[in-house]
Amino acid sequence: MNEYDSNRISDIASTIGFKKTNVSKDADCFVLNTCHIRQKATEKVYDEIGRVKKNFRNLKKPLVIVAGCVAQAESDEMIKREPYIDMVIGPQSYHKIADLILDYKRNNKKIDATEFDVVKKFDELNKIPNTQNKISSYITIQEGCDKFCHFCVVPYTRGPEYSRSFTQIIEEANTLVNNGAKEIILLGQNVNAYNYKKYRLSSLIKELDSIKNLKRIRFTTSHPKDMTKDLIESYRNCKKLMPLLHLPIQSGSNSILKSMNRKHDREYYLSVIKKLKNINKNIKISSDFIVGYPNETKKDFADTIDIIKKIGFINSYSFIFSPRPGTPAYDLTNQSEINTFSENKKKLKKLQNILDNFQLEYNKSFLNKYTEVLIENKLKKQEKYFGRTENMIPVIFDSNNCQSGELVSVKITSFNQRNLFGFHIDNKVKAA
Secondary structure (H helix, E strand, O other), X not given: OHHHHHXXXXXXXXXXXXXXXXXXXXXXXXXXXXXXXXXXXXHHHHHHHHHHHHHOOOOOOOEEEEEEHHHHHHOHHXXXXXXXXXXXEOOOOHXXXXXXXXXXXXXXXXXXXXXXXXXXXXXXXXXXXXXXXXXXXXXXXXXXXXXXXXXXXXXXXXXOOEEOOHXXXXXXXHHHHHHOOOEEEEEOOOHXXXXXXXXXXXXXXXXXXXXXXXXEEEEEOOOHHHOOHHHHHHXXXXXXXXXXXXXXXXXXXXXXXXXXXXOOOHHHHHHHXXXXXXXXXXXXXXXXXXXXXXXXXXXXXXXXXXXXXXXXXXXXXXXXXXXXXXXXXXXXXXXXXXXXXXXXXXXXXXXXXXXXXXXXXXXXXXXXXXXXXXXXXXXXXOOEEEEEOOOOOEEEEEEOOOOOOXXXXXXXXXXXXXXXXXXXXXXXXXOO
């Protein structure tokens, strides 16, 4: 979502004459679009500003803008902590960045723009064409969250759930396809909570499925409680919807899930997976896991390992619990005496080893077989191409005749933890 927002910030800034540069010291303005989901991400903001200060020590100071969720959470406290910052803009205010830059140039006063105005934001963004021209392109369809998981800052930094206009989304999708997109990934903090008038996420997928030159559809990130019957059936009815679902569970322990306020238990999660598999036997699941949540016992951790083994996730993200100020779990942190950081590191390593083994075994299953790959680009200075399988596995392969945006059949000849490797010859090779 931050990548999507960053592209749109660039589109808006271009309306007042700004252009992207890859040469740091040529920049008149730096925009740091930030994430507040973990403390490490927050601290990286100040590290990056430190690098900008160092690079411009003997040069004219650039305009420094912090956008995104850290800006929303810390607002003018950021400017007090680091006076080199000129402006903070929350994720629901970045549509005003062009006007705010002009205001700053006129008045030379620090700006704090962190009010919530999500409706106006998308109305304004709709007036500015999305210039993104990648083979795989993003569209934000939903923002905010009403779930209030006890570890999560999203409801406080992105606000309540809001679904964009169905028409706006389809118009943007057509623009991206006209720009060259062959795959569209629908985004939202709770993307499957999309609910605009009579339209649901399944309605969007069905409409996108009919766009002629679009080849693949994906969506992320989903909440188990919003995996409705109509959405599950999309995996049977919409051929362009890829058979990979990222469905965070966070923990396999019912006790921890309750403490997290996740609003589902492990049995419910497993029932959703069963329904998906019944609809489409080829569907694969990826997930998110938090290790060391306050008061997590050995039994709780064992339950998480158990559900990983039951489902066999092909790709997942896992982290040690990061207490975020303002969340209910933050208050639990000091009350928990069960887990030390070193113990949590050991648990995380064990969990990640198991996840990695599943991923490696899944990659191994492609060996000496053909798989369909959407080509995203040619590698620089090499006769090799990069693309992804239906289940998002990166593929690097040789070819004597192909181009970005094509769907080609690649024979896999080797693999590692993250990637598949192989070759493609013309378009005569047929998928096995």
